[in-house]
Amino acid sequence: xxxxxxxxxxxxxxxxxxxxxxxxxxxxxxxxxxxxxxxxxxxxxxxxxxxxxxxxxxxxxxxxxxxxxxxxxxxxxxxxxxxxxxxxxxxxxxxxxxxxxxxxxxxxxxxxxxxxxxxxxxxxxxxxxxxxxxxxxxxxxxxxxxxxxxxxxxxxxxxxxxxxxxxxxxxxxxxxxxxxxxxxxxxxxxxxxxxxxxxxxxxxxxxxxxxxxxxxxxxxxxxxxxxxxxxxxxxxxxxxxxxxxxxxxxxxxxxxxxxxxxxxxxxxxxxxxxxxxxxxxxxxxxxxxxxxxxxxxxxxxxxxxxxxxxxxxxxxxxxxxxxxxxxxxxxxxxxxxxxxxxxxxxxxxxxxxxxxxxxxxxxxxxxxxxxxxxxxxxxxxxxxxxxxxxxxxx
Numbered sequence: 001x002x003x004x005x006x007x008x009x010x011x012x013x014x015x016x017x018x019x020x021x022x023x024x025x026x027x028x029x030x031x032x033x034x035x036x037x038x039x040x041x042x043x044x045x046x047x048x049x050x051x052x053x054x055x056x057x058x059x060x061x062x063x064x065x066x067x068x069x070x071x072x073x074x075x076x077x078x079x080x081x082x083x084x085x086x087x088x089x090x091x092x093x094x095x096x097x098x099x100x101x102x103x104x105x106x107x108x109x110x111x112x113x114x115x116x117x118x119x120x121x122x123x124x125x126x127x128x129x130x131x132x133x134x135x136x137x138x139x140x141x142x143x144x145x146x147x148x149x150x151x152x153x154x155x156x157x158x159x160x161x162x163x164x165x166x167x168x169x170x171x172x173x174x175x176x177x178x179x180x181x182x183x184x185x186x187x188x189x190x191x192x193x194x195x196x197x198x199x200x201x202x203x204x205x206x207x208x209x210x211x212x213x214x215x216x217x218x219x220x221x222x223x224x225x226x227x228x229x230x231x232x233x234x235x236x237x238x239x240x241x242x243x244x245x246x247x248x249x250x251x252x253x254x255x256x257x258x259x260x261x262x263x264x265x266x267x268x269x270x271x272x273x274x275x276x277x278x279x280x281x282x283x284x285x286x287x288x289x290x291x292x293x294x295x296x297x298x299x300x301x302x303x304x305x306x307x308x309x310x311x312x313x314x315x316x317x318x319x320x321x322x323x324x325x326x327x328x329x330x331x332x333x334x335x336x337x338x339x340x341x342x343x344x345x346x347x348x349x350x351x352x353x354x355x356x357x358x359x360x361x362x363x364x365x366x367x368x369x370x371x372x373x374x375x376x377x378x379x380x381x382x383x384x385x386x387x388x389x390x391x392x393x394x
Contacts, residue, residue, distance in 0.1 A: 003027045004345045005064050009056065009080055010071035011035035011044035014094060014337075016170040017329035018069060019048045021338040024326040028338070028345060034059045040172055047170045056080075060087035067092060067345060073175065074182045078103040081118065085110050090117040090348060092341050093361070095190040099182075101366035101385065108358040117347065119354050120361030123340025125194045127272030131394040132319045133257070133264060137199055138392070141278055141316065142259030145200070148241035149256040150192040152269070153249035154184060159218025169330075180217050183225030185210065185245040185372040191269050192243055192255065193364045194356075198390045200235040203367055205381045207232045208374045213248050231371045243371065265313070271334045276316040319394035359387035 004027070008015055011033055022030055034053040035041040045052045053059040059068070060083065068084045070077060070093040078098040084091045085107065097120040098104040111118035124130055137145060157163045164176035179187060197203070208231030212224050228246040235241070257264040262280035328334040340356050347354035363385040370377060 003029050004066045004348070005029050005031045006067045006069060006341065007031055007053070007059050007062065007065045008033040008044075008050075008069045008071055009035070009059065009084070010069075010073070010076075010094075011037070011040040011172070012071065012073070013168055013172050013174050015040075015044055015071045016047070016168045016172065017333060017335075017337045018071065018341070019044075020169075020329055021327055021336045022341075024336055025338055025342045025345075028342060031065060032059065032062070043170050043172055056083070060084065060089065066090060066348075067341065069341065070094060073178045074186060075099060075178070078107065081107055082110060085114055085116055085118065088114065088116070090344065091119070092344050093118070093120045095121045096186055096365045096368055097358070097361035098365055099186070101362065101369050104362040104365040105385070108362045111358050117344055117354055118358035118361070119340060119344045119356040120190075120358070120364070121337075121340055121356075122190050122194060122335075123337065123343065123356060124191055124269065124272060124335055125198055125390075126339045126343055126355065126393060127336065128319055128394075129266055129269070129272060129274045129276060130195050130198070131392060132276045132316060133195070133255075133266060134199055134392055135319060135394050136264055136276060136278065136316050137257070141262070142257065142264055142280065143261030145237075145239050145257050145259045147258040148196065148239060149254075149258075150196065150241055150243045150269075151245075151249075151252045151254050152184075152188040152192055153244065153246045153252040154188070155251040156214070156248055158214070158247065159216065162218065164219055176217075176219055177221050180219075180221050180227075181223055181225055183229075183372050184227055184247045185229040186225070186368055189229075189243065189245050189368050189371060190364050191253070192245075193367050194360065195255070195269065196233070196235070196239075196241055196243075197360060197363060197387070198392075200237045200239045200241075201389070202236050202363060202386050203233045203383050204236050205234040206367060206370045206383065207381060208371045210372050210374060213246075217247075226372055229371045231374075233367065245371070264316070272328065272336055272339075273318065273334065276318065277313040278316045279313045353388065353391075355390050355393075357387055357390075359385065360390070363387050
């Protein structure tokens with residue numbers, strides 16, 4: 001790959017995760033950064049020896065920059081991405097693409113008009129875990145998929161854990177106020193929805209409920225977004241997924257797929273190499289009875305794993321992707337954040353569709369809006385956005 005120059009707009013909490021993993025792709029060159037928060041810009045510039053741009057206009061006027069990483073707060077994603085596209089830059093945006101489906105669709109149309117690439121995080125769909133799970137589905141490892149239980153619960157982090165005091169390795173504070181105003185579904189549902197979109201195609205209908213269960217999280221905000229949402233999503237492939245996001249329920253970032261012949265399970269969708277487990281439904285009644293008796297014996301003897309019938313699960317062989325063994329953002333976020341940037345840069349140079357397409361970002365944004373704000377749609381449950389089938393890596 002010929003090297004492509006990249007610049008960052010937004011030097012907040014997540015920017016350090018990108019800089020930590022950019023070294024996995026030496027062909028990508030980070031040439032500078034800009035943030036209207038001078039303090040964050042200075043911290044970023046010192047930590048990573050990055051030239052700071054004096055203004056957004058100065059960055060956009062730099063003809064050497066091919067790709068802009070839009071790492072601003074979600075409420076600024078639309079405005080910044082639009083300006084970058086208008087300036088002739090390819091854009092990789094942090095999630096979500098915009099704060100509503102109409103704005104996301106406008107960005108998609110603008111990118112198409114300008115002949116530019118527009119992509120959106122998260123990129124964990126490209127990781128070994130997602131690709132392994134997808135491969136198992138395509139190989140009919142558990143028969144025809146029928147039902148999915150997908151969870152992204154971050155635990156009750158506020159007010160007792162005072163997350164506004166958290167800082168990353170660069171010394172930048174976690175944006176608690178912004179996170180609470182944006183909402184956990186907008187921040188995290190993309191980790192689940194991108195996988196489901198790749199596995200099962202576009203969603204066609206969604207029924208959802210959302211609520212703010214902890215209105216006082218310990219700091220002042222302009223408006224508190226829902227901290228719990230749950231939705232049932234119907235896919236074009238006739239699969240139904242129950243998707244839950246919250247800042248209330250105990251930590252749970254798991255995904256379970258129920259097929260005619262068995263189950264597939266991932267315990268952490270925010271881990272690029274989390275194991276994929278498979279459990280096949282016994283094909284004969286006697287096998288089911290033996291399993292029940294073994295489980296009862298393990299429970300009575302309190303043998304390791306007695307709380308769950310782990311003996312019935314086995315690991316599905318994990319594919320080895322290009323990021324295997326590469327640096328990740330940290331122990332709590334074992335994700336190669338720059339894998340998506342590399343995918344888009346590779347697509348640009350090969351003149352092929354990007355797996356994290358603008359249309360996919362629009363579709364995920366529309367789903368997220370339905371999940372977090374069902375009152376905006378009344379009885380309307382049909383989704384308007386569509387995207388082309390995504391090509392698997394493995």
